[in-house]
Amino acid sequence: MYFGYHEVGNMNRAIIRYFTFRIIQLEAVLLLVPCLVALIYQEPQGWYYLGTSIACGIVGTLGSMRKVENDSFYAKESFVVVALCWIVISAIGAVPFTLSGEIPNYLDALFENVSGFTTTGASILTDVEALSHTALFMRSFIHWVGGMGVLVLMLAILPRSSGNNMYLMRAESPGPSVGKLVPQIRKTAGLLYKIYIVITVFEIGALIWSKMPVFDAVTISVATTGTGGFAILNSSIGAYTIAQQNIITVFMFVSGVNFSFYYFLLFRKVKNAAVMEEVRWYLGIFVGSVVLICANAYHSFDGMRECVHHVAFTVSSILTSTGFATVDYTKWPEFSQTLLVFLMLIGACAGSTGGGMKVSRWVLMFKAVRNEISYLIHPRRVRQVRMDGHVVPKETMKSLYSYVLVYFFIFAGSVIVIAIDNYGFDTNFSAVAACLNNIGPGIGEVGPSGNYSGFSNVSKIVLMLDMLAGRLELFPLLMLIAPTTWRR
Structure with missing residues (x-):
């Protein structure tokens, strides 16, 4: 994810403070929905959500009233703003869960x-x-808010005039790179949310048409389009009809x-849509995974129709990181479970x-390895990594290599630390x-x-x-906690 970094001197702390208080204002509005x-x-x-909303409104308004003399910001400030805002909005969102007694332990509510x-x-x-219905809805609703991004939402409805807002979108949006669909950032953010809303509304309508209760249809739809996975039943999606599960599969x-x-x-x-290689690979990975798992786990089901149904749902859920479930896939053969773990690493589209x-x-890494092998065989042949018919900039490839390296360092370190709990x-x-x-659910x-309640604090x-x-x-959170970020 290359941002075109600019060295502009000291960190603009005022703009960081401003956006943090604005996100608190935004959360005040969001907390009114479960009310x-x-x-x-x-x-x-x-009442607990309303009280927290009023407190957020007062704090956010008072904090953002202070004038920001320099409203320019670049990648460094954007990384910090994004990471800080996500931590703040999560920390505040846990308060009503704890005050209401529905999740009495604050750390669990924060989790x-x-x-x-x-x-x-x-x-x-x-x-x-x-x-309560209130808490169940809130759990699913925050999936929907986080799916597209809290700062993208803020840019859509509470924009600043600065053209550097693009840095915020790039810092928060998932994938190697993010570009503007239209010239104005506000219009880009607004357009993304319009598409997002339309998909959500279509799923709600389809589920209600399938005779699912309205509350269930709304909560499941916002969790599905946000690719979150919080369900309102202990059986996740297993208790719903085959038709309803198929609708959710499609929308995941x-x-x-x-x-x-x-x-x-x-x-x-x-033509632009047709040349998007990532979408073709995404479809191919989905179909290929369904075929392989069906061939391996066929005997775990009563017939091929049931097998294809549950495997397609599970692959769609895992590949898109949604995390819904209709069956316990940990009872499938080891090959199928292993393939699902690899799908967790692959993920959805940028x-x-x-x-x-x-x-x-993964596509870029595959092409880079292929080019390296080609170079070893034909040293004089110059081959560049291309995506969608365009040459991928060296800065993007460099950022990709850094991302992968940091990713696996964090992965390995995390596995080692949580091993203190003596799970397998x-x-x-x-x-x-x-x-x-x-993704949410894993293996074991x-x-x-299962769930994560047994892990230590x-x-x-x-x-x-x-x-x-x-x-x-990765990088926004790392920059937030890096001491060098805050040095003047």
Whole structure:
């Protein structure tokens, strides 16, 4: 992810402060949404969300009133703003869960909120059905907010005039690179959210048409399009009908596609959409994985139709990092489980709401290795890495190599640290894979029928950092905690 770094002197702390207070203002508005749910269902938990919203509104307004003399910012400030805002919005979002007593331990509530906003879907709850409608809706709603990005939402509705807002979008959006679809950043952010809303509304309509209760349809849809995975039933999606599960399968897959693809189709730029290699690879990986797992796990089902149904749902859920489940895939053969773990690492498309390393990164790495082999065979032949018919800049490839190296360092370090809890390697490895790639369920004790409640506080903190690092593409969080970032 190359931003075109600029050396502009000291950190602009004023702009960081401004955006932090603005995000607190935004959260004040977001917390009013579950209040409406509480009003509909006459639940007293709504008062805690309302109180937290009022407090956020006062603090955010007072904090953002201070004039910012220099509103220019670059990549460095953007990285810090993004990481800080995601931590703040998660920390505040945990407050009403704790005050209401539904998740009495604040660290557990924070884990649930970080998991929600980062669209991970890893839960510490053992009985989600014991929660109020208000809390159930909030858990799913924060998936939807975090799916496209809290700062992208802020840019869409609370924009600043500075043209450097593009740095914020690039710092928060998943994938190797992010470009403007239209000249103005506000219009780009607004357009992304319009597409996002349309997909969400279509899924809600389809699920209601399939006779799913309205509350279930809304909560599942916002969690699906945000590729989050928080369900409102202990059985996840297993208790719903085959038709409803098929609808969710389709919309999980749709949400994992690069949103630029939909933009090109919407504005009849079919040629631009047709050359998007990542989307073709994404489709190929999905189909290939379904075929391989069906061939391996066929005997775990009653017939091929049931096999294809549940395998397609699971592959779509894991590949897009949604994390919903219809069956316990940890009971499938080892080959199928191993393939699912690799799908966790691959992830969805860049520019989607999905997690993972992203299909585009794997495609670029594959092409880079292929070119290196070609160079060893034919040293005089010059081959450049191309994507969608364009030469990939060297800065982008350099950033890619750095990302992959840092990714595996964080992955290995996290597995080692959480090993102190004495779970098996399969549990530790898949827990980190599921959190760092924002998937949620893993293998072993954290499989579809398990949860993360048994981990120690230290391990929960490590896994929360993994969730944030994975959603924010590693570097924003690393820059926030790096001492050199704050030196004048």
